[in-house]
Amino acid sequence: MTTKAHSVQPPRIATWLVNLFATEDESMVGDLHEEFAQVGSRSGIGVARNWYWRQSLKTIADLVGGGFRSAPWSTLGATTTGFLLLRAAHWLPDKLLNVVTERYLMYWSNHFQAYLWLLNALFPAFLLTSLFTGCVVALIAKKREMIATMALGIVLCAMILFGYLSALAQTGDFNFLWNMPWAFSDPIAIILGGMVVRQFRLHAANLSVAKNEE
Amino acid sequence: MAGRDFLGEFEHLVVLALLRLEDRAYGVTVRQEIEFRTKREVSIGAVYATLDRLERKGYVKSRCGDPTPERGGRSKRFFRITAKGAMAVNRTQQALHNMSAGLELARSSS
Numbered sequence: 001m002t003t004k005a006h007s008v009q010p011p012r013i014a015t016w017l018v019n020l021f022a023t024e025d026e027s028m029v030g031d032l033h034e035e036f037a038q039v040g041s042r043s044g045i046g047v048a049r050n051w052y053w054r055q056s057l058k059t060i061a062d063l064v065g066g067g068f069r070s071a072p073w074s075t076l077g078a079t080t081t082g083f084l085l086l087r088a089a090h091w092l093p094d095k096l097l098n099v100v101t102e103r104y105l106m107y108w109s110n111h112f113q114a115y116l117w118l119l120n121a122l123f124p125a126f127l128l129t130s131l132f133t134g135c136v137v138a139l140i141a142k143k144r145e146m147i148a149t150m151a152l153g154i155v156l157c158a159m160i161l162f163g164y165l166s167a168l169a170q171t172g173d174f175n176f177l178w179n180m181p182w183a184f185s186d187p188i189a190i191i192l193g194g195m196v197v198r199q200f201r202l203h204a205a206n207l208s209v210a211k212n213e214e
Numbered sequence: 215m216a217g218r219d220f221l222g223e224f225e226h227l228v229v230l231a232l233l234r235l236e237d238r239a240y241g242v243t244v245r246q247e248i249e250f251r252t253k254r255e256v257s258i259g260a261v262y263a264t265l266d267r268l269e270r271k272g273y274v275k276s277r278c279g280d281p282t283p284e285r286g287g288r289s290k291r292f293f294r295i296t297a298k299g300a301m302a303v304n305r306t307q308q309a310l311h312n313m314s315a316g317l318e319l320a321r322s323s324s
Contacts, residue, residue, distance in 0.1 A: 018259075023262075026288040026289070027241060027278070027288060027289060027291035028258055028262050030241075030281075030289065030290065031240070031241035031245070033288065034282075034284050034285045035258075055257055058255075058259065059258050060259065061259070062257050062260040062263055063262075065263075066259070066260070066263030066264075066266075066267070070270075
């Protein structure tokens with residue numbers, strides 16, 4: 001049973017999620033792996049997988065809480081900067097697409113095509129702006145990339161929800177709720193930006209460790 | 215109160231676990247020791263968040279061990295309490311003792 005437990009890897013998604021929030025020090029993930037092997041030897045792989053997922057989620061919650069408590073002002077600063085940047089850059093995709101459309105209007109056979117291009121490009125352009133904002137927030141927050149981007153994402157989600165609920169209360173019209181899921185794409189893109197920066201940072205840290213070992 | 219800090223509840227448990235485990239104290243053993251003695255489920259994240267905080271305060275020191283296969287080739291991080299940490303735990307124990315002296319806790323809680 002022991003050999004089998006050692007040969008079975010713990011859930012990769014759970015490990016990846018823990019790595020997003022953990023410090024660059026690998027010992028915590030090593031501890032989780034070691035206990036996964038112990039629980040697997042004692043109670044079987046199914047129990048060990050359940051244990052691993054439970055521990056990983058609790059660990060992430062504790063790391064988020066601990067990370068925020070240990071540096072509340074820098075996390076808050078990064079989140080506020082991201083919020084202001086998002087507000088300041090909100091006109092940018094619209095403006096850029098207008099410039100592109102006007103410059104290349106002669107290449108379109110008619111104005112309807114230009115309108116379609118604008119309509120299709122606007123959504124990805126806003127997503128890219130949010131992704132960029134997420135990256136900036138993560139860079140400012142240094143080792144607390146995920147905590148800062150998640151905080152900003154939660155603030156935006158709360159604002160979106162509040163906006164929809166107050167519009168619903170004023171109009172009583174449920175029809176506009178169909179596009180509500182799209183409204184949450186901005187906070188998701190911000191958190192993705194945090195993940196991208198975190199992955200780059202982990203990769204850079206691993207490379208420097210490998211170099212030092214050589 | 216600088217230099218006269220007391221340990222928080224979970225910090226206190228972690229430091230006592232380090233004292234019990236001596237040179238075997240790393241994430242897994244600390245987590246299991248607290249879970250075994252307090253019968254309370256503890257996450258490895260909570261243990262590390264607390265140990266990192268205690269290390270920043272200068273109450274504990276850490277060193278890296280060798281990587282092992284069952285840890286996916288990752289090394290252990292061993293922790294030990296410093297003289298400053300020992301003073302903090304003594305101060306906290308003394309404060310708790312002073313506060314509970316003369317109280318019949320079992321009777322007063324019933």
